[in-house]
Amino acid sequence: MASTPPHCSITANKRNQNHQKRCRRWTNHNVSLAKPPLPSSPHNAPKPGASTAATTNAQNQPFPSLATLQSQKSQLAADFSGRRRFVSKLHIGRPKSTLSIRHTLVAEEALQHVVLYGKDDQTLENVLLNFESRLCSSDDYTFLLRKLGDRGDSSKAIRCFEFAMRREKRKNEQGKLASAMISTLGRLGKVELAEAVFETALREGYGNTVYTFSALISAYGKSGYWNDAFKVFYSMEAYGLKPNLVSYNAVIDACAIGGVEFKKAVEIFDEMFKNGVQPDLITFNSLLSVCSRGGQWEAARNLFTELINRGIDLDIFTYNTIVDAFCKAGQMDAALEIISEMPGKNVLPNVVTYSTMVRGYGKAGRLDEALNLFNKMKFLGLSLDLISYNTLVSAFAMLGRFEEAWDVCKEMENSGIRKDVATYNALLGGLYEEAMEIFREFEKAGLKADVVLYTALIDTMCKNGLVESAVTLLDEMTKEGIRPNVVTYNSIIDAFGLSAITQHVVDDAGEASEFQVKSSSSSVVQEATESRVTDREDDRIIKIFGKLAAEKASQENNCGRQELLCILGVFQKMRELEIKPNVVTFSSILNACSRCDSFEDASILLEELQLFDNQVYGVAHGLLMGYRENVWVQAQSLFDEVKLMDFSTASAFYNALTDMLWHYGQKRGALLVVLEGKRRQVWENVWSDSCLDLHLMSSGAARAMVHAWLLNIRSIVFDGHKLPKLLSILTGWGKHSKVVGHSALRRAVEALLTSMGAPFQLARCNLGRFISRGSVVAAWLRESGTLKVLVLHDDRTHPENVRVDQVSNLQMLPL
């Protein structure tokens, strides 16, 4: 079932790459759901099922675009209106579940016993044998395994499933059990086991139902494998199955989780109509989630407005999804506005709504507002849960305010909620002084470190120059059976150039492939219950913490030869493990190049990496070598792809690329790239006539931009216009730097301005701001020697660049 991914490229989806075994394309296109507005009156809308002509119209468009949604004539638009009553009818004031209870009281009793006494295979079997005669049909067993799944106990759930299957001979009952098992495993993220159950079910002749297929679609979707979800979905027809509402919703939800482009989700949505399946509010919520998770808050807003205009009754899921879309995009005021509208629609904000806002404010650095909201939650009597507490803990920890983070933990525990792996991760994040103690407590609580926790530790170690420890941890997690993901590797790559990293990074990582090899024939039970040997005595992580001091002491000796070319080995290893590099990998590699002083190594590395991805590394290599004319077309299409990514990813890419070019003296190339970034609004509003805002830029990008801006100001002066009274260059306070107060950017800009003799001075009231009077700058720009210091030159020149650079100057001046 699993597809083999091409080993590619920054175009890989950057989200959910911890589920890297399958290929997913990066498909985060910007879409707009805007105008023209659909008629909001229900009167001129056809009734459901009455839109034959429109349906025909849609059938002629196998890939309906959003234009379909925008067009009044489209089948979607028509049914969108007509569906209104249908949706409303389903959801007005109804609780979510109207299902009758199917299981018996005996099943509930059995659950208690299984939980209490089923400690191992044998005792569990005994409990089930005791209850066997009193448990009725598959419904009781389904209840059991679902409840065990809710408790996160997949291995007990599987035991119950197999116990039931051994006794059930009716195909349809077996099918029900299999669907429940697949869905339970899917919820727990055990997608390979779900797959195994499904395949067995199909082989044994009880899996050919819309329920098992839908369950598998959902299981794939939940783990981010939208590609496989789609395959299963589209294979249904060949099995003679017609997807129902649940199948469609599951596949649309897979789009949301997997980061599939909105257009594709709308396509599925259109297919629903064509096939006579009416969407419900869950369909819309998932569709909204597609926008939200893709970072497309504008598309989300438009869809939301559309639903409101149509008078569809929205529920708390709808509101929370749109609030999250706004929060993710930093649109906090818009989010707040939505929340203020909720009570009027009889939907009250809940703990999820508030947690989302708290996180949004925390991310935006508006901690006071985050705290206010948190306190408001308490005031309103909302019962705070683990996630809402963790959100606040993490907000404090992100700002290095560990004392307060710790206080929130205490408050949480006083209210009877125990810390989980995410809480500890937030606390360990800064690797502050009590890290070892916190880790001991973590283990004492019986929690297991997962890939996120390990990666966080590895990254912190790398950032502190403790690369040896980081590599030991990589080895450690591998031995524990935890598969490193792209984030783990990106952290390691980012450490290259910080200190020497020896070949054993690559060697150690090789062991990671061991646990990846799984026999498809091994039984579900075996796979599920294979417990890792955990030796608490041999506590390697604690030992690593113990090594920290020693390693820190010897760090000075660690600044030796940088082995940039080791990155090739890491890349190879990632390929073997089927971990697709992404745009962050690319940025990390460029950053490593910038830290290295060997032009030769950097160029060899980028040249070799072209074997993995010709476009990305071809452009980087070409620009580094100064072959601008040859690669600029290719560069444009790379920039086009990056443009589709979210703002911070795109700016990180431009920053890394410019930094490397600047570092190796390709200053005109650096200039070209920053101007391209500016043209594409990568750094939002970088400049006006009076102000240059560099706070989102790296030091190389910022310096190239200073040149570009001053040249631009110069052209204003030479055109005979007056400069504004006061000119400012903002470098920020370094809050975007991981190291608080580390104002490398300000220092780099200061040195540049000084070297050029530019008459800017540090503002007294704001240490991140350089200012000058417009008249003074104008006078300086008119001086005969100024142009010479403003125009950038390459340290390495190639004759073929003359033409493209002339073009770039022309492009630059009118900006």
Next chain:
DNA sequence: GTAGGGTTAG
């Protein structure tokens, strides 16, 4: 079969 949290680049 739908909503919120912890990991890289910023």
